Amino acid sequence: MSTPFPTLQKRGDELASGESQRRILEAPGRFPRFDDVLDGVGPLRTTSIDVFQVNVGKLCNQTCKHCHVDAGPDRKEIMTQATAEECVRAIERSGVKTVDITGGAPELHPTFRYLVRESKRLGCHVIDRCNLTVLNLRSQADLLEFLAEHSVEVIASLPYFQARQTDAQRGDGVFESSILALQKLNGAGYGQGNGRQLHLVYNPVGAFLPPRQASIEADFKRELKQRYDITIDGVYAITNLPISRFLDFLRTSGNYEAYLQKLIDAYNPAAAQGVMCRTMVSVGWDGRLYDCDFNQMLDFPVEATAGRHVRDFDPARHVGRRIRTGRHCFGCTAGAGSSCGGETA
Amino acid sequence: MAGTYYDPADLPRFSEMSEGAPELWTKFMEYYGAVFEEGALSEREKALIALAVASAVQCPYCIDAYTQASLEKGSNLEQMTEAIHVATAIRGGASLVHGVQMKNIAEKLSM
Numbered sequence: 001m002s003t004p005f006p007t008l009q010k011r012g013d014e015l016a017s018g019e020s021q022r023r024i025l026e027a028p029g030r031f032p033r034f035d036d037v038l039d040g041v042g043p044l045r046t047t048s049i050d051v052f053q054v055n056v057g058k059l060c061n062q063t064c065k066h067c068h069v070d071a072g073p074d075r076k077e078i079m080t081q082a083t084a085e086e087c088v089r090a091i092e093r094s095g096v097k098t099v100d101i102t103g104g105a106p107e108l109h110p111t112f113r114y115l116v117r118e119s120k121r122l123g124c125h126v127i128d129r130c131n132l133t134v135l136n137l138r139s140q141a142d143l144l145e146f147l148a149e150h151s152v153e154v155i156a157s158l159p160y161f162q163a164r165q166t167d168a169q170r171g172d173g174v175f176e177s178s179i180l181a182l183q184k185l186n187g188a189g190y191g192q193g194n195g196r197q198l199h200l201v202y203n204p205v206g207a208f209l210p211p212r213q214a215s216i217e218a219d220f221k222r223e224l225k226q227r228y229d230i231t232i233d234g235v236y237a238i239t240n241l242p243i244s245r246f247l248d249f250l251r252t253s254g255n256y257e258a259y260l261q262k263l264i265d266a267y268n269p270a271a272a273q274g275v276m277c278r279t280m281v282s283v284g285w286d287g288r289l290y291d292c293d294f295n296q297m298l299d300f301p302v303e304a305t306a307g308r309h310v311r312d313f314d315p316a317r318h319v320g321r322r323i324r325t326g327r328h329c330f331g332c333t334a335g336a337g338s339s340c341g342g343e344t345a
Numbered sequence: 346m347a348g349t350y351y352d353p354a355d356l357p358r359f360s361e362m363s364e365g366a367p368e369l370w371t372k373f374m375e376y377y378g379a380v381f382e383e384g385a386l387s388e389r390e391k392a393l394i395a396l397a398v399a400s401a402v403q404c405p406y407c408i409d410a411y412t413q414a415s416l417e418k419g420s421n422l423e424q425m426t427e428a429i430h431v432a433t434a435i436r437g438g439a440s441l442v443h444g445v446q447m448k449n450i451a452e453k454l455s456m
């Protein structure tokens with residue numbers, strides 16, 4: 001398996017900075033502002049905090065071409081134990097029922113297992129956003145057993161059920177390794193319709209919108225079963241947001257303007273009602289708070305009045321919090337909508 | 346005025362064809378929309394048929410639109426390439442089967 005795409009940070013690319021990305025996205029010109037299109041639905045505010053999403057950092061064993069985190073093996077942003085403990089205290093104060101752990105490859109981070117154990121102790125449902133190949137690393141030989149023992153829900157990335165598309169996005173050999181990981185997950189009781197839930201994330205391998213979730217889910221289930229005898233609980237169809245490495249791809253391939261226009265043309269008010277940021281908070285590796293993982297990568301923190309660090313997290317101040325939006329949000333409101341849990345409309 | 350007859354910027358201007366005959370445009374668009382809805386055939390199958398027809402009628406606008414539509418309905422390159430081959434086979438076969446007409450005429454004319 002190789003990591004053929006260097007991170008934007010390593011390349012010294014201007015898109016490595018969230019501020020530069022926002023400058024590009026918010027440039028005046030032919031595209032409407034997100035808040036102007038929201039008309040009638042907005043301004044967006046949270047209605048409750050049901051999901052506590054923790055991004056433990058940018059370290060990853062892969063460097064996928066579309067990665068919105070600009071993650072990779074060379075990234076040094078890693079949550080400390082002290083910040084993880086602040087997260088656990090915040091989870092306890094918030095009374096949330098779902099803790100969603102992401103990265104990078106969250107399992108490679110030193111606080112991952114601590115966060116899982118403590119969240120379980122607090123009675124939370126825990127999600128691991130897994131890239132699958134991590135399960136085959138020698139250093140992670142006991143990971144599967146750990147996930148199964150704690151009934152952690154696995155939401156795993158697999159952009160397509162064929163090698164060509166998957167490897168084009170995620171690196172050579174990733175498909176084969178992902179299939180092996182899925183077979184191991186099945187072997188540990190995952191994806192069998194019982195407590196050990198296994199969902200896959202489909203996202204388009206290119207500058208186009210995802211198909212309807214039910215339709216692509218049926219394909220994945222049929223093809224994975226037929227070709228590899230793999231079963232899964234479901235598929236989430238997710239739209240690529242025009243940020244970070246996907247933004248870089250859009251710009252270098254000459255697709256940026258057409259893709260943004262496509263997202264804008266596909267704006268769906270029902271999807272805007274259902275955007276995930278209305279019911280969550282997102283914590284960065286350094287404890288800073290964001291409306292969602294995308295805003296986190298744009299260095300676009302929650303509004304100051306809510307408190308911007310997990311150590312000060314007060315759930316009451318986060319309900320009704322005004323969500324900070326931009327043109328990247330058109331990715332969440334296009335077509336049937338898109339969130340960490342797939343379609344929203 | 347573009348330097349060529351076909352300009353990608355013309356595709357989003359399709360709706361300008363409503364000017365001059367707005368009622369006919371509205372009827373056409375209603376019909377068009379209904380044709381592509383999920384029915385006895387899935388939206389994906391219809392997009393693949395449209396792609397094949399677009400290739401047969403050699404419309405660059407439709408090829409652009411239905412390549413994107415096919416990808417967005419979850420088709421892959423193999424399926425889309427096979428759809429183009431269906432169009433190609435029918436186009437080739439249609440020429441060839443017209444050879445029978447040639448034969449009929451040649452037979453009639455010949456001694």
Ligand code: SF4
Pocket residue numbers: 060061062063064066067068069070071072103104105131157170
């Ligand atoms: S998309 Fe996921 S697996 Fe790929 S580089 Fe980013 S964090 Fe790692």
Ligand code: SF4
Pocket residue numbers: 275276277278291292293294295323324325326328329332
């Ligand atoms: S990008 Fe984030 S803030 Fe914008 S709509 Fe999506 S979830 Fe909400």
